Amino acid sequence: MPKRDFLSSDVKPAGESWVWVTSMGLGVGLTMIVFLLGMILWNGLEVFWPKPVVQLELRPGSTAGLNNAPVFGGEIVKSQIKAVQVRADADAGDEPPQREYQLFVGNKDIYGFGYKFIDHAEIAGESRPADVIVAERLEYGNAIFRPKELRLADGTVLPAAATAFDRTLAGLVRESNDRRAAIRRIERDEIGAINRQLEKIRLERRALENKGPLVSPADQRRLADFDAAVADLQARYEKLAAKARELRGLQSVNRIAYTTMDGAERTLPTGDLIDYYRPNQLTVLNKAGIFAHRFWKFLSDEPREANTEGGIFPAIFGTFVMTLLMSVAVTPFGVLAAIYLREYAKQGPFVRAVRIAVNNLAGVPSIVFGVFGLGFFVYVVGGTIDQLFYSLSLPTPTFGTGGVLWAALTLALMTVPVVIVATEESLSAVSRGTREGSLACGASKWQTIQRIVLPASLPGILTGLILAMARGAGEVAPLMLVGVVKLAPTLPLDSIYPFIHLERKFMHLGFHIYDLGFQSPDSEAAKPMVFATTFLLILLVVCLNLGAILIRNHLRKKYKTSTF
Amino acid sequence: MSTATLPSTSRPTMTQNTTASAGAPALNPAYIQIKDFSFYYGAAKVLHGLSLDIPEQQVTAFIGPSGCGKSTLLRNLNRMNDLVDGIRHEGDILVNGHSIYDPLIEVIALRKRIGMVFQKSNPFPKSIYENVVYSLRVAGRNGKAELDEVVERSLRGAALWDEVKDRLNESAFGLSGGQMQRLCIARAIANRPEILLMDEPCSALDPIATAKVEELIHELKKEFTIVIVTHNMQQAARVSDRTAFFYLGKLIEYDVTTNIFQNPANAQTEAYVSGRFG
Numbered sequence: 001m002p003k004r005d006f007l008s009s010d011v012k013p014a015g016e017s018w019v020w021v022t023s024m025g026l027g028v029g030l031t032m033i034v035f036l037l038g039m040i041l042w043n044g045l046e047v048f049w050p051k052p053v054v055q056l057e058l059r060p061g062s063t064a065g066l067n068n069a070p071v072f073g074g075e076i077v078k079s080q081i082k083a084v085q086v087r088a089d090a091d092a093g094d095e096p097p098q099r100e101y102q103l104f105v106g107n108k109d110i111y112g113f114g115y116k117f118i119d120h121a122e123i124a125g126e127s128r129p130a131d132v133i134v135a136e137r138l139e140y141g142n143a144i145f146r147p148k149e150l151r152l153a154d155g156t157v158l159p160a161a162a163t164a165f166d167r168t169l170a171g172l173v174r175e176s177n178d179r180r181a182a183i184r185r186i187e188r189d190e191i192g193a194i195n196r197q198l199e200k201i202r203l204e205r206r207a208l209e210n211k212g213p214l215v216s217p218a219d220q221r222r223l224a225d226f227d228a229a230v231a232d233l234q235a236r237y238e239k240l241a242a243k244a245r246e247l248r249g250l251q252s253v254n255r256i257a258y259t260t261m262d263g264a265e266r267t268l269p270t271g272d273l274i275d276y277y278r279p280n281q282l283t284v285l286n287k288a289g290i291f292a293h294r295f296w297k298f299l300s301d302e303p304r305e306a307n308t309e310g311g312i313f314p315a316i317f318g319t320f321v322m323t324l325l326m327s328v329a330v331t332p333f334g335v336l337a338a339i340y341l342r343e344y345a346k347q348g349p350f351v352r353a354v355r356i357a358v359n360n361l362a363g364v365p366s367i368v369f370g371v372f373g374l375g376f377f378v379y380v381v382g383g384t385i386d387q388l389f390y391s392l393s394l395p396t397p398t399f400g401t402g403g404v405l406w407a408a409l410t411l412a413l414m415t416v417p418v419v420i421v422a423t424e425e426s427l428s429a430v431s432r433g434t435r436e437g438s439l440a441c442g443a444s445k446w447q448t449i450q451r452i453v454l455p456a457s458l459p460g461i462l463t464g465l466i467l468a469m470a471r472g473a474g475e476v477a478p479l480m481l482v483g484v485v486k487l488a489p490t491l492p493l494d495s496i497y498p499f500i501h502l503e504r505k506f507m508h509l510g511f512h513i514y515d516l517g518f519q520s521p522d523s524e525a526a527k528p529m530v531f532a533t534t535f536l537l538i539l540l541v542v543c544l545n546l547g548a549i550l551i552r553n554h555l556r557k558k559y560k561t562s563t564f
Numbered sequence: 565m566s567t568a569t570l571p572s573t574s575r576p577t578m579t580q581n582t583t584a585s586a587g588a589p590a591l592n593p594a595y596i597q598i599k600d601f602s603f604y605y606g607a608a609k610v611l612h613g614l615s616l617d618i619p620e621q622q623v624t625a626f627i628g629p630s631g632c633g634k635s636t637l638l639r640n641l642n643r644m645n646d647l648v649d650g651i652r653h654e655g656d657i658l659v660n661g662h663s664i665y666d667p668l669i670e671v672i673a674l675r676k677r678i679g680m681v682f683q684k685s686n687p688f689p690k691s692i693y694e695n696v697v698y699s700l701r702v703a704g705r706n707g708k709a710e711l712d713e714v715v716e717r718s719l720r721g722a723a724l725w726d727e728v729k730d731r732l733n734e735s736a737f738g739l740s741g742g743q744m745q746r747l748c749i750a751r752a753i754a755n756r757p758e759i760l761l762m763d764e765p766c767s768a769l770d771p772i773a774t775a776k777v778e779e780l781i782h783e784l785k786k787e788f789t790i791v792i793v794t795h796n797m798q799q800a801a802r803v804s805d806r807t808a809f810f811y812l813g814k815l816i817e818y819d820v821t822t823n824i825f826q827n828p829a830n831a832q833t834e835a836y837v838s839g840r841f842g
Contacts, residue, residue: 434688440679443702
């Protein structure tokens with residue numbers, strides 16, 4: 001009998017050769033997600049990295065420059081192959097592809113635009129002058145210029161070449177930033193407090209007048225008191241306003257004179273400058289410092305200039321508060337509903353129908369929830385609250401208009417199916433043996449649920465909450481109907497009694513993205529902001545989820561069951 | 565609403581037992597009376613008119629092949645089968661002369677007095693300490709001194725104290741299988757029930773852990789009336805005083821254990837205990 005080779009052909013390899021199809025599904029998904037996140041990350045962070053400023057010398061006779069000047073310059077945003085429009089009759093076959101730059105030229109107050117394309121063919125020379133300054137201003141975006149001199153209030157003129165120039169300019173900018181903060185404090189905090197008192201007096205007076213004809217001496221005395229208080233507040237207001245005016249006047253006493261890249265001479269009050277740097281003198285370390293500084297400013301500042309400049313702090317904060325409120329509203333609601341459905345309701349066709357309905361609720365377009373929120377929460381509930389408790393300030397609505405509370409409740413309604421489904425799953429994962437063990441100890445059904453079943457299913461409930469938060473935080477459409485605004489003057493949480501202002505309108509990162517990207521007057525300027533805001537929205541959702549995941553892992557470790 | 569509870573037995577507690585055993589009253593030979601009891605899951609009749617008396621402070625073993633209804637009967641003794649949909653029963657079960665199906669009896673109060681140990685150990689996702697005192701906590705007894713005392717007494721009673729006394733606040737899931745089952749026994753006796761039901765308590769344990777639990781059953785019967793379901797003939801022979809053999813939902817034979825194993829009256833019983841079928 002011939003010896004059989006164990007690995008010969010009659011033993012077929014038992015490899016599962018089609019496994020790769022399943023792995024490909026995951027692979028494609030992962031690639032797309034990584035690509036998307038990478039793109040957002042790169043584009044969102046690149047905005048904050050300072051770019052060098054080039055000065056371009058144009059070919060003689062070229063008309064491509066600004067104001068017919070032979071030179072101009074700016075930050076190179078993009079270098080690309082020109083999309084040449086080839087006419088059908090032209091012979092374009094052998095022409096080499098033409099390249100073009102997209103430059104950020106800044107100085108929108110002079111040019112009226114911020115970005116400009118320029119053909120390579122028009123450029124004769126390119127240089128990077130070391131003295132160029134990029135300055136962030138209160139208005140019209142960044143200025144890009146070469147400084148000439150500082151004209152100080154006392155008549156001194158400090159040329160840019162002087163050694164004291166940089167120190168003086170930095171000092172002036174710091175001074176004007178401090179002054180701006182002081183003006184803001186006066187106008188927002190102190191005058192704001194006066195306005196609140198005036199409003200309070202107005203409401204009290206109105207309450208008094210609503211009682212009927214004011215004939216009694218006590219009423220007359222109160223009216224006189226009101227008048228006196230109003231006059232007093234008015235006087236204090238005048239004083240503060242005068243102080244703010246004076247400070248504001250000081251902002252424009254020192255001026256900086258400069259030439260733009262195309263040679264035009266201009267001056268600018270130093271009070272308009274927020275920050276400046278010399279992009280062509282920076283080392284990598286300097287750039288990293290400026291990057292961190294600008295990123296921090298973006299996180300912590302309020303938006304300026306129709307949201308295209310400045311930071312997005314109110315939007316981050318609004319999203320955060322709204323998501324937390326939503327979680328607080330959705331969790332008890334969803335968990336209780338799930339407990340009833342799973343533990344108490346008699347399982348039958350009706351409960352099955354309810355369960356299907358709940359699942360389908362998750363598929364209803366979110367705008368429908370927005371319309372419902374507007375119709376029910378805002379107009380019916382909010383309107384009733386206004387009638388009952390805030391009738392004095394009517395017709396100005398307090399709760400009868402969109403606000404962070406109504407937005408949170410609308411989103412809670414939208415995400416409640418997610419929590420119900422997840423909770424039901426985790427409740428049913430608690431084994432029958434464990435429940436029987438508890439009942440055999442003489443526990444009632446509710447005690448069993450409360451002491452054994454719920455703690456054991458907490459990790460699963462948190463999973464549902466994580467999913468709900470991820471969906472809620474990224475939602476925009478319903479919010480537009482129930483309380484999100486382009487620019488909210490105040491935060492929903494601050495140091496003024498009663499600290500949480502649930503009726504206030506708020507800003508939201510998702511809406512901010514929509515607003516910047518599609519409602520902005522200057523789409524080129526808004527584009528980087530859209531990426532940066534998207535990046536932050538994702539970051540915020542990830543952070544909220546990480547928080548919930550950490551809690552969940554802690555609980556899992558505590559209960560250490562194998563059911564999850 | 566007033567709810568009736570089962571009247572307490574007059575039997576002394578264990579501590580009294582050890583000090584004054586001489587004057588102990590006579591034990592009730594029919595402490596649990598099962599009277600012509602039939603039981604249905606939906607349309608299926610799984611118990612056919614069973615009648616037997618279970619004596620106080622003895623170990624009674626239920627044996628029989630799988631599906632013979634012995635676990636179903638056991639789970640009816642503390643009405644654990646109430647949880648199942650579509651059940652129905654005929655006949656009656658009396659504990660100390662009172663029907664457990666009396667509508668005035670609260671099933672929770674009943675279960676406080678009838679402890680149960682399950683086939684698969686089912687500790688709660690809590691610490692060892694909280695597992696043991698669970699039945700006291702749900703009864704609203706939260707006094708620290710009392711709980712501490714109950715934990716020590718119950719764990720000693722379940723022969724687990726020495727192994728876990730240093731880690732009472734650790735998760736119960738860190739115990740071995742045998743320890744978990746003994747923890748479940750400690751939990752079942754913590755509230756000092758009068759009857760202890762054991763549903764194949766050793767089926768998932770190794771021989772050493774099984775020996776420990778069996779030893780424990782010997783100790784526990786000084787205080788509790790024990791009903792145990794087992795598949796293991798030797799175990800039934802070793803631990804029980806009386807044995808009931810069930811087959812296809814019928815009680816075939818019920819007698820003192822030695823008679824069942826050495827001198828069975830019924831041919832089916834003999835075939836089963838000698839291992840010829842089942």
